[in-house]
Amino acid sequence: MRITKVKGENKKHKVLLYALSTCGWCRKTKKLLADNSVEYEYVDVDLCSDEEYEQIRDDIIQRGGRIAFPTLIIDDVKLITGFDEDEIRKALGI
Amino acid sequence: MTTLDQVRRRAESDARTHGYYLNPDEDFLTDLLEGLRRNEERYGYPSCPCRLATGVFEIDRDIICPCDYRDADCEEYGYCYCGLYVRKDVAEKKLPIKPIPERRPPEKLARAYSKENATPSEKPAEGKKLTIVSEKPPAVGLKMWYCKQCGYVCFREEPPYVCPICKAKREMFSGLTVRISGQD
CATH class of the missing domain: 2.20.28.10 (Rubrerythrin, domain 2)
Incomplete structure (x- = not known):
């Protein structure tokens, strides 16, 4: 799976973002993380193969999320659906 | 091939026709229009840039921009799911545009994201007739x-x-x- 790592100084949390390459809200989420120098990894799900997509879908559902983008997974436990800026800031302490 | 400019003009024209404005944030708007252009290139139709399309026209039909949920979302929240179309008063008063809940009904989401249907490889071969298993009568609300x-x-x-x-x-x-x- 094509996971892109974005380096940042803030490495307090393990941040994984499931995004769409075409989505404006996903882009805003990436920008918020980058602007706050948060280190994170992302996958553009629309560019994935079918098998990869299925893996991601099952991962999101297993964590109690729904198939919507952006989906942010923090420290493997906290899942945030959508560009909920306040919630993301709170969870990451930024 | 559809150009970004064509996508923009089409959206502007549709906004005018239906009394909407396009997102006033120029960068955000360009992202969305570029997303639509890319989806049209990939799937053959401009599906919503903020939703995952399957590549199967029958399944994606309701999320082809302008999606079936635009008017209801603009009515309730002031803008559509991806934020491309904005209601006049929201645009004029420069009210904040934030993400809104997904209005696409669960049964359509399930159909789009289930194992059986979600993959583009499920696309019926050319010349093969697409069978619609359950042709439901129009919803009572219509x-x-x-x-x-x-x-x-x-x-x-x-x-x-x-x-x-x-x-x-x-x-x-x-x-x-x-x-x-x-x-x-």
Whole structure:
């Protein structure tokens, strides 16, 4: 799976973002993380193969999320659906 | 190939027709238009940039921009799911545009994201007839509406925000009941 790592100084949390390459809200989420120098990894799900997509879908559902983008997974436990800026800031302490 | 400029002009024209504005944040707008362009290139139709399309037209039909949920979302929240179309008052007062909940019904989401249907490889081969397993009758909520000013008629849950023909406001729309007689 094509996971892109974005380096940042803030490495307090393990941040994984499931995004769409075409989505404006996903882009805003990436920008918020980058602007706050948060280190994170992302996958553009629309560019994935079918098998990869299925893996991601099952991962999101297993964590109690729904198939919507952006989906942010923090420290493997906290899942945030959508560009909920306040919630993301709170969870990451930024 | 569709250019970004064509996508923009199409969206502008559709916004004008239906009484909407496009997202006033120019960078955000360009992202969305570029997303639409890319989806059209990939799938052959401009599906919503903020939703994952399957590549199967029958399944994605409701999320082809302008999606089936735009008018209801603009009515309730002031803008659509991806934020491309914005209601006049929201645009004029420069009200904040934030993500809104998904209106696409669970059964359509399930159909789009299930294992059986979600993959583009499921696309029916050319020349092969697509079988629709359950052709449901129109939902009870749908009804006919007509514009009292120009006579435009549409079939949907709610009357349009403005009449696409004569630009009359939605208050000019009235519900219409049609009875077909002479049939057994």
